[in-house]
Amino acid sequence: MSATNRTASIERSTRETRVRCRLGLDGGGEPKVDTGIGFLDHLLSSLAFHAGFELELECAGDLQVDDHHSAEDCALALGEALDRALGERAGIARFGAAYAPLDEALARAVVDLSGRPWPEVELGLEREMLGGLSSENVGHVLRSLAIAARCALHVDVLRGANDHHRAEAAFKAVALALRQAVAEAPGGVPSTKGSLGRAG
Ligand SMILES: [Mn+2]
Numbered sequence: 001m002s003a004t005n006r007t008a009s010i011e012r013s014t015r016e017t018r019v020r021c022r023l024g025l026d027g028g029g030e031p032k033v034d035t036g037i038g039f040l041d042h043l044l045s046s047l048a049f050h051a052g053f054e055l056e057l058e059c060a061g062d063l064q065v066d067d068h069h070s071a072e073d074c075a076l077a078l079g080e081a082l083d084r085a086l087g088e089r090a091g092i093a094r095f096g097a098a099y100a101p102l103d104e105a106l107a108r109a110v111v112d113l114s115g116r117p118w119p120e121v122e123l124g125l126e127r128e129m130l131g132g133l134s135s136e137n138v139g140h141v142l143r144s145l146a147i148a149a150r151c152a153l154h155v156d157v158l159r160g161a162n163d164h165h166r167a168e169a170a171f172k173a174v175a176l177a178l179r180q181a182v183a184e185a186p187g188g189v190p191s192t193k194g195s196l197g198r199a200g
Contacts, residue, residue, distance in 0.1 A: 010023075
């Protein structure tokens, strides 16, 4: 796997949403995120930027219902793109662990690009909404992302008084952990089983 081909494009269309996602693991640059939900754009842009990912993500969803379908389907598309961009998951670090502060808030994220989906997410948000995003969907986005990307993802917000800060710190910690985990590392597939890919 070369550094130039770790990209994936996903189009996801249902009666609830239409999502287009292009992800590059070695991109960087300014993320272009337009989900229709401002606070979700903010979180996903931050995730991509701090992970060092190139990301274009657009969603036209049924926001007249509520934010749930759009939030979930954007996360699934991003996770699927991550899964595809990783290919056979050879030559990567596989594990990542990071803390991110945002003023008074502190979040921790630990990831294993194991090929198995397992999210554990404790954000401790108390507000009902953050802008146009339901607080319950902040955790739901991280869980959906981990499931579609087939990784173990443990995210805990350890402290923080401001829910905007708590959510943003969580996404930044996930970004930093992912940045480590997708980093190219010498060797083949980093597993004693010999496989982390779809066939594994
Ligand atoms: Mn912010």
